[in-house]
Amino acid sequence: MELLPTTVIGSYPRPNWLKHALSLYRRGKIGESELESAMDDACKLVLKEHELAGVDIVTDGEMRRDEMVEFFAERLEGYRFYGDVRVWGTAHYNKPAAIAPIRYKAPMLVSEFSFARSCTSKRVKATITGPYTLADWSYNEYYGSKREFVMELAHVVRQELRNLVSAGADFVQVDEPALPTHVNEIELAKDGFNEAVRGVDAKTAVHVCYGDYSVMLPYLNEFNTSQFALEFANRRFSDLELFKQSDFKKELGFGVIDVHNRRVETQEEVEHGIKLCLNYLEPDKVYVNPDCGLKLLPKEIAFQKLVAMVNGTQKVRSQLTRR
């Protein structure tokens, strides 16, 4: 594999025609099979766009998922939904509430992963929301302690991860953006993650974004994962020295694209960011990715951002190999 592999965090903007198909489906104007077929087409398109941009490790853009907690909660037993909750600006999700024991029902991601893999020759990364974030971004009306809630979800995630690996997944990213939220619960998040990946035979990464990294850094080496994929462009590439100071031993998926800003980064900015990162980490420990999922951007802009990411990375790569 080349140095500085490029990848995405997961989500990608849905094409307008897919949004239209979804709205037709919700109004009963088209059936499930027609919607499924539109979803399949959208996944192929996103995989192709990732390939065209030159991304090394791709995803299907999570086309089939409305949201990263809602999607799983809808497919598990024990949750109830009361309606949308705002997260920032006009971004919102239907935040689930646990009202009974959470139970695994059936594979949630296996068919989408298998389909994506059948559509590309690139390495496909499977993405799943981690147990701690699933708990923290839900309301809890049932469990007597957060630990009970998180560990129950860890069992659920583990079951799904094992099914994904059986279906051929060799790289799974577990999304834990809630990780730095409660300083006193990072240990719990770590326990939940380690339980979820116990016996799972695949490379894993943990994705975290928009939090205070200093509070989680002391725990990161204890996660049974090879990589942390983190947001850095949004924080203008600050906080890197903290990773050096804390003896961070994992690979870093380095976020070089701000996903909440429509301005497309230049390849020089990407190059600059990666070079800053390489002041602190060895090149063979660095992957390059956007800060977070791209789904809230207009599709054309998301694509251009990926192109800038890949071009900037290639620039650094060629300089590294010339050395």
Next chain:
Amino acid sequence: MTLQATVLGGSPHGVLMKYRQMMHEGKISEEKYLAKLEAQTGKFIRFQLRLGVNPVSDGLLEWDDLFAPYCRGALAGAERGSLIRFFDNNVYYRRPVITAKLRLNSPVSSSTLMRALNYAAPGRFKGFIPGPETFVRLSEDKYYQSADAFVLDVAQVLREDLSYLIGKGVGAVEVFDPSLSYASSERLTLLKPIYQDFIRGFEDKTWIALPYFWPRREVIDWLADVGLTTVCPDFSPTTFHSGDNVNDFLGTLAALKRWLSELSPLTRQMGFILGLTDSRNTLVEQASYIRDAVDAAVETGAKVRGVSNNGTLDLLPESVAFKKIRVLAKAAKSWSGGER
């Protein structure tokens, strides 16, 4: 004794989110959006009036986050920066970036107040501003380089807003100031004269809301010392368990009682608005729980002025938030009516 029910922070933006999105996408005009904002504000205020909520809030339906109205032009020197998690909630705000000396171009609340006063008399309305310490702690300062000068200027511009609202005759102004809860003793000493100037002349109408942190005695004593007469502490189960929503009503009630039974002579004079309904969990409290909590508080000798939610209701789905307001109002009414 009458107990008032009131709503702290904002309300869920509901259908307005969709309208705002459509306006951003150019699908509807700004006029159409503003008309909807007006209608929704009216709807929310009338809803509270019907329930007997007093004072009422406009729901902060145009506030993207705690600082957005300031950083979108009202406050010269402040711009919108990167997206950061808002305390330990799954909600984000844009961090204000301070690039020049702060100056208030126009009172942030003027348009809000205009709208609100179409539905409620000024005295029945509660204004809203962020607290100076929270504004400072949650901003990125690229101009002042001195923490003291920065907080001093922030307090001055926010005082202009506070004074505007009080000048218009509002019943109260809620100063949303969670960051005070983790200010060090030295910091509190530094802040004392600044807060005294900030609220001077408005001591009786300024409420300090301290959501997301179980009240710290030193901070409440400090507020009394500064001259504040009303404080709104967060006594919710989620906050009692440091952000972990595990619905421990009995434990929370016992802790509230313990906390209030140890008030200092100074804080015994302060009015408390008890933040009892949990805006971080969907489980709706029983009115009897709220009445029990008020009974427990009154028994300790604390001056209970009212009951409220613990922090902004914008963290809940709209249907649940409205249920929680109904329960608050029902509990306050029945408690005042002697149903114990």
